[in-house]
Amino acid sequence: MKEFFKYVFATVVGIVIATTLFFIFFIALIVGVVNSTLKDEKVQVSSNSVLFLNLDQIITERTAEDPFSRLPVVGSEGDKSIGFNDLIRGLRKAKTDDNIKCIYLYISSPQAGFATMREVREALIDFKSSKKKIIAYSEVYTQGAYYLASVADKVYLNPEGALEFKGLKSEMVFFKGALDKLGIEAQIIRVGNYKSAVEPFFTDRMSDKNREQVTAYLGGLYNTFLSDISKTRNISVPVLHQIANDYKLQQPKDALAYKMVDALKYKDEIIEELKAISGKEKKSNLSTITINEYSRGADADRDKSASDKVAVIYANGDIISGEGSDERIGSERISRTIRKARLDSNIKAVVLRVNSPGGSALASDVIWREIVLTKKIKPVIASFGDVAASGGYYIACGADSIFVQPNTITGSIGVFGVIPNLQKFYNEKLGITFDGVKTGKYADIMSTDRPMTSGERLIIQNEVNRVYDSFITRVANGRNKTKAYVDSIGGGRVWVGTDAVRIGLADRTGSFNDAIVSAAKKAKLKKYNVVEYPEMLDPIKSLMDNGSEKVATYFAKQELGSNYPIYQQIKTAVSRSGIQARIPFELITQ
Numbered sequence: 001m002k003e004f005f006k007y008v009f010a011t012v013v014g015i016v017i018a019t020t021l022f023f024i025f026f027i028a029l030i031v032g033v034v035n036s037t038l039k040d041e042k043v044q045v046s047s048n049s050v051l052f053l054n055l056d057q058i059i060t061e062r063t064a065e066d067p068f069s070r071l072p073v074v075g076s077e078g079d080k081s082i083g084f085n086d087l088i089r090g091l092r093k094a095k096t097d098d099n100i101k102c103i104y105l106y107i108s109s110p111q112a113g114f115a116t117m118r119e120v121r122e123a124l125i126d127f128k129s130s131k132k133k134i135i136a137y138s139e140v141y142t143q144g145a146y147y148l149a150s151v152a153d154k155v156y157l158n159p160e161g162a163l164e165f166k167g168l169k170s171e172m173v174f175f176k177g178a179l180d181k182l183g184i185e186a187q188i189i190r191v192g193n194y195k196s197a198v199e200p201f202f203t204d205r206m207s208d209k210n211r212e213q214v215t216a217y218l219g220g221l222y223n224t225f226l227s228d229i230s231k232t233r234n235i236s237v238p239v240l241h242q243i244a245n246d247y248k249l250q251q252p253k254d255a256l257a258y259k260m261v262d263a264l265k266y267k268d269e270i271i272e273e274l275k276a277i278s279g280k281e282k283k284s285n286l287s288t289i290t291i292n293e294y295s296r297g298a299d300a301d302r303d304k305s306a307s308d309k310v311a312v313i314y315a316n317g318d319i320i321s322g323e324g325s326d327e328r329i330g331s332e333r334i335s336r337t338i339r340k341a342r343l344d345s346n347i348k349a350v351v352l353r354v355n356s357p358g359g360s361a362l363a364s365d366v367i368w369r370e371i372v373l374t375k376k377i378k379p380v381i382a383s384f385g386d387v388a389a390s391g392g393y394y395i396a397c398g399a400d401s402i403f404v405q406p407n408t409i410t411g412s413i414g415v416f417g418v419i420p421n422l423q424k425f426y427n428e429k430l431g432i433t434f435d436g437v438k439t440g441k442y443a444d445i446m447s448t449d450r451p452m453t454s455g456e457r458l459i460i461q462n463e464v465n466r467v468y469d470s471f472i473t474r475v476a477n478g479r480n481k482t483k484a485y486v487d488s489i490g491g492g493r494v495w496v497g498t499d500a501v502r503i504g505l506a507d508r509t510g511s512f513n514d515a516i517v518s519a520a521k522k523a524k525l526k527k528y529n530v531v532e533y534p535e536m537l538d539p540i541k542s543l544m545d546n547g548s549e550k551v552a553t554y555f556a557k558q559e560l561g562s563n564y565p566i567y568q569q570i571k572t573a574v575s576r577s578g579i580q581a582r583i584p585f586e587l588i589t590q
Contacts, residue, residue, distance in 0.1 A: 045099040049287040059112035090295030091123040101278040105136040107145040113386025115405040159264040163255040183424030191468040192414030195492025220496030306529040311341040319359030319391040331363035337534040338370040349379040349519035358390030367395040379522035383515035397478040402506040403515040404497035414492025
């Protein structure tokens with residue numbers, strides 16, 4: 001009888017779980033249909049409206065088609081995301097939209113890289129050329145939030161709030177001590193003294209070379225950060241540096257005293273000011289529209305009649321072999337997309353938008369090949385986002401021209417491989433041993449249950465050297481440099497965008513839109529339509545294919561909180577296979 005009830009209970013639980021999953025899928029399907037119906041529908045904007053620009057949401061490269069985004073029971077405003085492409089498009093449209101009277105910029109802790117934030121910042125500056133106002137308000141400004149808010153005509157802070165301004169910090173997490181305790185040895189094969197992605201696994205602190213490059217990289221980020229704020233707030237860079245260095249902004253009144261904000265106000269006072277700017281009566285409700293909704297309308301309003309096209313191909317995330325996803329660059333999917341653009345006679349130029357720390361060297365070479373073939377037929381311009389390093393640089397080095405932001409992280413021309421030796425872990429910690437036979441001396445090369453032999457290490461080192469030689473050859477040919485010169489600035493070293501231009505790894509600093517304009521100009525186009533590839537994956541299919549992974553990620557973030565990036569680093573390191581062309585470090589920058 002006991003067993004009977006156990007099986008009955010298990011069956012009931014299974015039915016409940018299956019019913020719940022079916023219900024979620026059904027709702028997602030219905031909402032997905034609604035989303036697709038409304039996708040190209042023009043958004044109606046009331047007269048005298050305020051564009052509500054919430055930049056606390058995640059800013060991705062492209063807006064994901066989220067089948068749950070219209071459900072009021074799911075998440076909050078802070079859980080939403082918007083594509084960088086749609087955000088910029090929306091701001092450009094708002095600039096000339098008579099119904100939009102001003103922007104209300106709300107931001108506390110943006111979820112975007114420095115280069116992306118700078119692109120958004122420049123778009124806001126462009127919006128201001130219309131003479132329309134931008135009002136920024138927050139209860140708390142992190143440094144990234146203030147970087148964006150400082151572009152506003154008026155920057156307001158809650159009287160009991162806080163403005164963080166203390167300088168940037170970059171730190172690495174080292175795992176060697178933990179590996180030692182577990183009896184695991186990370187066997188490292190690399191090319192490049194600066195290629196320090198592997199340092200966390202064989203040392204407990206930064207090498208001198210790594211410290212040198214991180215100091216230069218972080219200094220470059222900080223210089224751009226201070227310089228941009230200086231221009232819009234009219235406070236000199238030395239004064240800003242001193243404010244941060246001496247931690248002068250300890251209370252809200254300090255932010256006002258040092259002219260970092262224009263006034264200390266409460267939310268109701270901001271609303272009244274927005275009413276006055278937008279021409280609303282005091283007793284009337286404020287008319288607002290969110291950037292998420294407005295940008296969707298901006299896409300629907302685009303003129304798509306021109307037969308000549310400039311194709312923007314997004315390469316976003318780690319580089320892997322296979323299909324990948326919207327968040328990971330799959331060599332098959334991206335190379336197929338590039339090939340399609342090359343063979344389409346209506347596409348006259350290609351812009352490769354790269355935001356990637358690199359990954360598989362082999363997958364990077366597959367994509368590089370398609371770029372080089374396309375370049376022979378039509379112009380190819382590369383636009384780098386927050387990061388285009390290692391494999392991310394590899395895939396774009398053959399382009400006609402490369403655009404970067406001053407604070408884009410780029411370069412990292414180097415290669416590495418990691419083979420764990422788990423012998424002590426298996427033998428001493430778990431009591432597991434291995435034995436077997438083989439027909440060839442190297443039949444068990446890459447085995448993880450014992451240390452590498454000198455012969456095996458030589459074989460793998462030669463392969464890493466060969467891949468590195470191919471890498472610098474690709475860069476030398478693409479950038480019209482000698483291999484010796486590329487090697488001298490390579491070695492795994494990372495550069496910020498301004499330095500990348502100076503040493504010839506990039507051609508100029510410029511925005512994403514600058515790259516598109518350059519591509520059209522090189523193709524001699526006067527009227528053209530911008531098309532975006534690859535096509536976004538179907539959200540319902542993506543949900544079903546990767547549902548368990550997304551659920552696991554969600555709960556991991558909830559449980560680990562600020563420690564999630566450390567978990568992610570370990571997970572990424574363990575999952576790597578093959579020779580890697582990857583950014584030389586995982587940095588937590590604050």
